[in-house]
Amino acid sequence: MAHVVAGSECWPYTGGASEFDVDAATVRELITALDQRFPGLGDFVDRRMAFAIDGEIHQDAWFSPIGPQSQVWLIPKIGGG
Amino acid sequence: MSETLEKPAVLPALTVVGTRPIRPDGADKVTGRAAYGADFTMPGQLVGKILRSPHAHARIVSIDTSKARAVPGVKAVVTGADFPDLASEVHEGGESASNLRDLANNVIARGKALYEGHAIAAVAATRAEAADEALARIKVTYEVLPHVTDVLEAMSPSAPVLHDHLFTEGLEARPEKPSNVAKRHRLARGDVAAALQAAEVVVERRYTTQAVHQGYLEPHACVAAWGQDGRCDVWSSSQGQFMVRTYCAKILGLEIADIRVTPAEIGGGFGGKTTVYLEPLALALSRQAGHPVKMVMSREEVFRATGPTSGGVIEVKLGAARDGRITAAQVEMSFQAGAFPGSPVGAATMTSLACYDIENFLVTGWDVVTNTPKVAAYRAPGAPIAAFAVESAVDELAQTLGLDPMDIRERNAVVDGTKASYGPVYQNIGYRETLAAARESEHWKAPLGPNQGRGLAVGFWFNIGGESTAAVHIAEDGSALVVSGNPDIGGSRASMAMMAAEVLGLPIERVRPIVADTASIGYSMLTGGSRTTFATGMAVVQAAEKVVQTLRERAAKLWETTVEQVEWKGAQAVCLDPAKADKKPLTLEALAAQAGRTGGPISAQVSLNAQGAGPGFGVHICDVEVDRETGQVSVVRYTAAQDVGRAIHPSYVEGQVQGGVAQGVGWALNEAYIFDGDGRMENPGFLDYRMPVASDLPMIDAVLVEVPNPRHPFGAKGVGEVPIVPPLAAVANAVSRAIGVRMADLPLSPPAVLAALDDAAA
Numbered sequence: 001m002a003h004v005v006a007g008s009e010c011w012p013y014t015g016g017a018s019e020f021d022v023d024a025a026t027v028r029e030l031i032t033a034l035d036q037r038f039p040g041l042g043d044f045v046d047r048r049m050a051f052a053i054d055g056e057i058h059q060d061a062w063f064s065p066i067g068p069q070s071q072v073w074l075i076p077k078i079g080g081g
Numbered sequence: 082m083s084e085t086l087e088k089p090a091v092l093p094a095l096t097v098v099g100t101r102p103i104r105p106d107g108a109d110k111v112t113g114r115a116a117y118g119a120d121f122t123m124p125g126q127l128v129g130k131i132l133r134s135p136h137a138h139a140r141i142v143s144i145d146t147s148k149a150r151a152v153p154g155v156k157a158v159v160t161g162a163d164f165p166d167l168a169s170e171v172h173e174g175g176e177s178a179s180n181l182r183d184l185a186n187n188v189i190a191r192g193k194a195l196y197e198g199h200a201i202a203a204v205a206a207t208r209a210e211a212a213d214e215a216l217a218r219i220k221v222t223y224e225v226l227p228h229v230t231d232v233l234e235a236m237s238p239s240a241p242v243l244h245d246h247l248f249t250e251g252l253e254a255r256p257e258k259p260s261n262v263a264k265r266h267r268l269a270r271g272d273v274a275a276a277l278q279a280a281e282v283v284v285e286r287r288y289t290t291q292a293v294h295q296g297y298l299e300p301h302a303c304v305a306a307w308g309q310d311g312r313c314d315v316w317s318s319s320q321g322q323f324m325v326r327t328y329c330a331k332i333l334g335l336e337i338a339d340i341r342v343t344p345a346e347i348g349g350g351f352g353g354k355t356t357v358y359l360e361p362l363a364l365a366l367s368r369q370a371g372h373p374v375k376m377v378m379s380r381e382e383v384f385r386a387t388g389p390t391s392g393g394v395i396e397v398k399l400g401a402a403r404d405g406r407i408t409a410a411q412v413e414m415s416f417q418a419g420a421f422p423g424s425p426v427g428a429a430t431m432t433s434l435a436c437y438d439i440e441n442f443l444v445t446g447w448d449v450v451t452n453t454p455k456v457a458a459y460r461a462p463g464a465p466i467a468a469f470a471v472e473s474a475v476d477e478l479a480q481t482l483g484l485d486p487m488d489i490r491e492r493n494a495v496v497d498g499t500k501a502s503y504g505p506v507y508q509n510i511g512y513r514e515t516l517a518a519a520r521e522s523e524h525w526k527a528p529l530g531p532n533q534g535r536g537l538a539v540g541f542w543f544n545i546g547g548e549s550t551a552a553v554h555i556a557e558d559g560s561a562l563v564v565s566g567n568p569d570i571g572g573s574r575a576s577m578a579m580m581a582a583e584v585l586g587l588p589i590e591r592v593r594p595i596v597a598d599t600a601s602i603g604y605s606m607l608t609g610g611s612r613t614t615f616a617t618g619m620a621v622v623q624a625a626e627k628v629v630q631t632l633r634e635r636a637a638k639l640w641e642t643t644v645e646q647v648e649w650k651g652a653q654a655v656c657l658d659p660a661k662a663d664k665k666p667l668t669l670e671a672l673a674a675q676a677g678r679t680g681g682p683i684s685a686q687v688s689l690n691a692q693g694a695g696p697g698f699g700v701h702i703c704d705v706e707v708d709r710e711t712g713q714v715s716v717v718r719y720t721a722a723q724d725v726g727r728a729i730h731p732s733y734v735e736g737q738v739q740g741g742v743a744q745g746v747g748w749a750l751n752e753a754y755i756f757d758g759d760g761r762m763e764n765p766g767f768l769d770y771r772m773p774v775a776s777d778l779p780m781i782d783a784v785l786v787e788v789p790n791p792r793h794p795f796g797a798k799g800v801g802e803v804p805i806v807p808p809l810a811a812v813a814n815a816v817s818r819a820i821g822v823r824m825a826d827l828p829l830s831p832p833a834v835l836a837a838l839d840d841a842a843a
Contacts, residue, residue, distance in 0.1 A: 005504060008251060008267040016253075047171065052505035056792075058692045059547065073504035076266075076427050078543045080610025080802055081295075081352020081458040 002030070002070040009049065010074055013041035022072075027051050028062035030072065049074045097583040098795050101732045105574050105594055109346070118302030118318030118345040119377045126304060127156055127205040129359075129366050129376035130212040132219050133386060134194030134201055137228035137452040137760025138241060141194060141201065141221065148218035149204060154211035156370035158219070160202045161191035163365055165334045169246075172331065179356065183421035185332045187455050188361050194223065195243055195420035196452050197761045198385030200358075205366040205374045228452040228760040232417045233394055235261040235451045243420065243450045263422030264448040266430045268502060271441030276409030280400025284478045288470035290809070290827045291753035292392040292417060295459050296744065296772050299348025300383045305363035306373035311339055313364055318345045320354040320568055321607020326599045332361040343598040344568045351570075351744070352458030353388055355609050384765035388457020389754055391416040391424045395470035399478050405489045407478070410434055410442040414467060419455035424448045425463030431503035432806070433467035435541035436512065436698065437475075437493045442502060452760050458609060460741060461542045461802035465748065465809050469827065472538035472810030477823055486537040486814070487520050490700075511724030511788030512539075512698040518786045519700040524720040529704060533717065534819025536703045540806025544799030545610040546691030550603030551620035553581055553628050554684040559670035561585055561628075563594045565617050566605035571801050572733030573613040577621045579729055580795060584625035586652035587669065603688045611799020614729055615790075616691035622794045627685035635679040636667045693792025697803040699723040701742070703811035707819045712835030714816055716746055716777070721807075722784035726798030735783040738804040742781045745808025747773040751828050 001021040006014055014020075020037070024030035030051070035042025045051075050059045052073035058064040059077055066072060109115040146158045167182045189200045202219050206212040227241040234240055242259055249256050251265035277283060303317035313335065319325050322342040330337040347354065359376040366374040378387070393416045400409035412433050418424035426446035433444055479489045494516060499507050516539070519525060529535055552564040563581045567573055574594040582592045605617060633647040636654035640647070646658035654672065656664040676683050704718040721738050728734040751771035755763045764770045789796025809827060817824045822837045 007504070008265075008269075011253075055506040055508045056693055057505065057543065057545075059545065061690055061692055064692060071506070075431065075504050078428070078545050078610065079458060079462065080542070080545060080612070080799075081355070081460040081462050 001068065002066045002072050004072045004074065006074045007076070009076060010041060010045065013038045013044060024066055026062065026066060027058060027064045030066060045074055048077060050077045095583055095795065097579045097589055098729050099727070099731065101730060102575070102579070102589045104572065105578060106569060115346040117299050117348050121304050121316045121345060122375065123304055123306060123373040126373040126375050127207060127370055128209045128212050129203060129205045129363050129374040130216055131200045131362065131382070132202040132216045134190065134197060134199040136194055136223055136225050137197045137230065138226040138243070139194045139223040140226060141190060141192060142224055143222045144202060145220040146202060148220070149215035152206070152211055152215045152218060154207040155204055155215045156207065156372060157205040157366040158202060158215065159362065159365045159369060161189045164189060164332060166191070167331070180421070181331050184328060184356065187421060188332060188358060196454050198382070198454060199420065200362070200386065203362045203366055205370050229261070230451050230453050230756045230760050232392060232415050232449050232451060235449050236415060236447065243452065247422065247450065261450045262447055263418060263450055266427045266446035268430050268444040269442065273409050273411050273441045273443040276441035277398060277400040277411065280408050281403045282478065282481055283398065283400045284474055284481055285398040286474060286477065286823065286825055288395045288397065288473060288825045290393050290466050290469060292389040292453060293748050293752040293754070294384060294389040294770065295351040295353035297349030297351060297353055300378040300380060301359050301387060302377040303359045303363050304373055304375045305360060305367045307364055307367040313340045315340065315342045315360050315364065316345055317342065317360055318347045318354065320347065320350040320570060320609050322568065322599050323566060323604050324355065324607040325357055325360050328357045329361050329364055333364055341598055341600045344596055347568050347570055351460050352462060352609060355458050355607055356388065358387055380767065381765045384770065385762055386454055388419070388455055390459035390462065391418065391426070391456050391466065392754070393417065393466045395467065397470045397474040399474050401478055401482065403482060405482055405484045405492045407437060407439050407493045408441060410439050412444045412471065414445070415447040415449055416463065416466070417451045417453060417456065418448050419451060419453045421455045422448055422450055424456055425458070427463070429463030429467040432464040432541050433471050434502035436495060436539045437502070438495050438499045439493065439502065444502070453754070460744065460805040464540065464542055464806045465745060468538065468540050468806045469809035469813060472807065473813055473825065476536070476814040476817070487516065487525070490539055491516055509695055509788065509791060510698065511786055514788055515698050515700045515722050515724045515786045518722040518784050519702055519720065522702065522720050522722065522784060524702050524718060524782065530706065532709060532819060533704055533706045534815040534817070536811040536814030536818065538701050538807035538810035538814060540699045540803055541696060542611065542802035542806060543696050544615065544694040544802065545612045546616040546694040547606040547612050548690045549605045549617040549620045550686065550688040551577065551617055551624050552602060552684060552686035553621065553624040555628060555669070555673050555676070557673055557676070559668070559673040560591045560593065561587060563592060563621055564597045564602050565594070565621065566597055566602045567608040567613045567617050568596055570608050571737050572730055573608065573617065575733060576614045576618060576729040580618050580621050581625045583795070584622055584629060585669065586649065603686065611697070611801045612694065614797050615694050615793055615799055618797060619691045619793060620687045620689050623687040623689065624685045627687065628683060631683050631685065632669065632672050635672050638679060639667065640664050693790070695726060695790035695792065695798045697724055697798050697800065699803040699807050701807035701811040703808070703815045705812065705815040705819055707816060707834060709838060712831035712833070712838065714750055714829055714834060716779060716812065718779055720782040720784060721804055722786055723800065723803055724786045724788050724798065725800045726790040726793065727787050727796035728785050729795065729797055731785060734785055734800050737800050738783040739781040741804025742808050743773055743778055745805045746778060746812055749809045749812035749827055749829055751830055753828050
C-alpha cells in the first residue's frame with residue numbers, strides 16, 4: 001500500500017485527514033481510489049495537484065508508477081515564470 | 082569572471098554540450114533584423130486601441146459607443162458585451178491554473194472596473210488619430226466605489242469587497258460572508274508553538290515588499306486577423322503561442338484548431354507574458370471590422386494594466402539553539418493578488434523554508450485581492466518575497482548568535498534524503514555543493530572597505546517539466562533543422578540545437594533551430610517554470626535519437642546487413658559486420674542525399690510529458706557600499722553560485738544568473754508601484770519606476786555548480802528561476818550589516834536608508 005500525504009488543500013475533502021494508505025499502482029489508480037474514499041477528491045487532485053512520488057514531482061502523468069512502499073505527497077501544481 | 086565546478090566522475094565527455102558557440106539569434110538581434118511583436122504588419126491592417134478605467138474601483142453603469150462609431154475611419158468598437166460570459170472554471174493553461182472567467186474579465190471589464198487601467202472598451206480605426214478620437218467619444222457612466230490597494234487593509238472586515246462571490250478557500254469552514262481573502266495556504270510540521278517556547282534564542286520581525294513589474298523592454302503587441310471562413314491568425318509576442326491559442330479560443334468561444342498563432346521574437350517576458358491581454362481584443366475587433374487589427378501597448382499601459390508581481394507583508398519568527406540549529410519557524414505571508422485571485426503566495430509558502438531542515442514549522446499564506454492590476458508570474462513567482470523575509474531573519478539570527486552567516490546555513494541545510502518543507506524527500510540536489518562553492522569563492526574571503534557590508538542569502542525553486550513537442554528534420558545536404566514550439570526567452574534555441582548536434586554528431590553550425598507556429602508543430606506548454614531546456618530538450622534528444630535510428634536502418638539496407646551491425650559515430654554510419662569489412666563509413670551527407678531512394682525523407686517528431694525536473698538552489702554573496710550622507714546604496718560586488726545540473730551552453734546559463742540578479746537588485750533597491758490616494762499608479766514609466774541599468778551594477782560573477790540531473794539525457798536542470806530568489810535578501814542583509822540597522826521594508830531607496838540612519842542616530 002502506498003502511503004499518501006495530503007496537503008491542506010485536500011482537507012475539505014478528507015475531513016482534515018492528512019495521511020492514509022492507498023492501494024494503487026499508478027497515479028490514475030490513485031486518483032480513482034482517492035475519489036472512492038473521499039468523493040470529489042479524485043477530481044480535485046487530478047485538476048489541481050501534483051504527485052510527489054518518492055521525492056520526484058509528477059504533474060498530469062496518469063501512468064507514472066507507484067510502488068507498494070511508495071510515499072506520495074499531494075502538493076499544488078507547480079508553475080513558474 | 083565565471084568559474085565552473087564540475088564533478089567529472091559523473092559527467093560523460095561531450096563534444097557540443099558544455100561549449101559556448103555563437104548564439105543563433107545573436108546576429109538578428111544586434112542588426113535589428115529580429116521581428117518582435119510590433120514589427121509585424123499586414124495589408125489593410127487597422128490600429129486597435131483601448132479605453133481604460135480612470136478609477137481604481139467603479140461600477141460600470143453604462144457605456145455609449147455611438148459617437149465613437151461615427152468617427153470617420155472607425156471600423157469596430159467592442160466592449161465586454163461583445164464577449165461570451167464564461168463560467169468560473171479553473172483551466173490548466175499549461176503552466177499554472179487560471180480561472181477563465183477572471184482571465185476574460187481581466188481582458189475587458191464586465192460590470193465593474195477593478196483597477197485603474199482596466200480595459201473598458203476597444204476600437205479599431207484606419208488611423209491612430211481616429212482611434213484616439215473614438216476613445217475620447219466613448220461615454221462611460223461610472224459609479225465610483227471605495228477602493229483598496231494595501232494588502233492588509235484589503236484583509237480588514239471593513240474593506241470594500243471586490244467580488245461578491247469570493248469566499249475564502251482553505252479554511253476549516255466556509256466563511257459566511259464574501260471578503261477579499263481568496264485563499265489560505267498552509268504547511269505545518271511538528272509543534273511549532275512548543276518549539277518556539279523551548280528555543281534558546283528567538284528572532285521575530287515583520288517584512289514588507291512592494292508590487293514590482295517584470296520590466297520587459299518589449300511592450301505587449303499583436304496583429305490578429307479573423308478570416309471570413311472563421312479561421313483566425315494571430316502574430317504576437319508571448320511566452321507561449323499555444324497558451325495564446327487556447328486562451329483566445331476559450332475567451333471568444335472558438336475551436337482551438339481554428340486559431341493559428343505565430344510567435345514573434347520576444348523582447349523579454351520573465352513570466353509576465355504567460356497570459357493574454359491584447360490578443361482576444363484584437364481578434365474581436367478584427368471579426369467586427371473585417372480587417373486585420375494591430376495593437377501595441379504603450380509603456381504606461383504595460384505598467385497600469387499588465388501583471389506586476391505581488392507586494393507582500395511577511396511575518397517571520399525563528400527559534401534556535403545556541404549552536405545555530407534552527408528548531409522552529411513560523412512564517413505568515415499576505416500577498417496582493419491584484420484584481421482577481423491568484424497571487425503566488427502558494428508557491429511562496431512551499432519555497433519559504435525549502436533550503437532548511439527544520440523539525441517544527443507553520444507556514445501560512447493569504448491570497449488577497451486588491452484594486453490593483455492582476456498579478457502575473459514573475460521568475461520563481463512568490464519565492465523572492467518569501468526568501469527576502471526568511472533569509473533576512475536567518476541573517477538576524479546569525480548576528481544574534483554571533484555566528485558566521487554561511488555556517489548557520491550549512492548547519493541547517495537540506496541534503497539528499499531530507500524531507501522538504503513542502504513534502505517530498507530530496508534526491509540529487511546540489512545545495513551543499515553550492516554552499517561550498519560560495520564559501521570557496523574569492524569573494525567570500527575578500528575584505529570589505531569603509532561603509533561596506535556583505536550579505537549572504539540562499540534560494541530555491543522546484544523547476545518543472547511538462548508537455549513538449551520537438552521535431553528534427555534532416556535536409557538533403559545533411560544539415561539539420563530542429564523545430565520546437567517554445568519561444569526562446571533565455572537561450573533555448575541554442576540549447577536545443579546543441580543537444581541535437583550532440584546526438585547527431587554534427588557541428589553546431591550545421592543545425593538550425595526554429596520556433597514554429599501552432600499549426601507547424603505539436604503542442605508544447607509555454608516557456609516558463611525553467612522547463613524548456615529540460616522538457617523540450619528531452620523531446621529534441623529523443624527526436625534526434627529516432628533520426629539516428631533511421632540513419633542506421635538506411636545504412637543497414639544499403640550494406641545488406643542488420644541495423645545492430647551499424648554504429649552511429651561522428652555523424653556517420655560505421656559497419657560492424659565482419660562479413661562486410663570492405664564497407665566504408667557512410668556520412669550523414671551521403672545518407673541524406675540518398676534519402677529519397679532509401680525510404681523517403683529522414684525526420685522525427687517526439688511529443689512527451691517530461692517528469693523528473695530536479696530542483697535548483699542558489700547561494701548569493703552581495704557587497705554594498707552605503708553613502709551615509711544621501712542613503713544611496715551601491716552594489717560593488719556580487720557572486721551568485723547555483724546548481725545548474727549541467728550547463729548546456731554555459732554562457733547562456735551565466736546570462737540567466739546575471740539577469741536574475743540584476744532584476745533582484747532592482748527589486749531590492751528601487752522598484753515599487755506607487756499609488757495615490759485614489760488608487761492611481763503615480764509612476765507608470767521608466768523615469769519614475771527606477772530599474773537598474775548597466776551602470777548601476779558591477780560584473781556579476783556566476784559560479785556554475787554541476788550536480789547532474791539523472792532524469793535528463795545530459796543532466797540539465799532548470800536555471801532561469803533560482804537566480805532571482807536570493808538577491809532581495811542578499812542586498813538587504815548587506816545594507817543592514819553596512820549601516821548596523823536591520824532593513825525590513827523594500828525598496829531600500831535612498832530616502833528609506835537615510836531615514837533608517839537618522840532613526841539609529843537619534
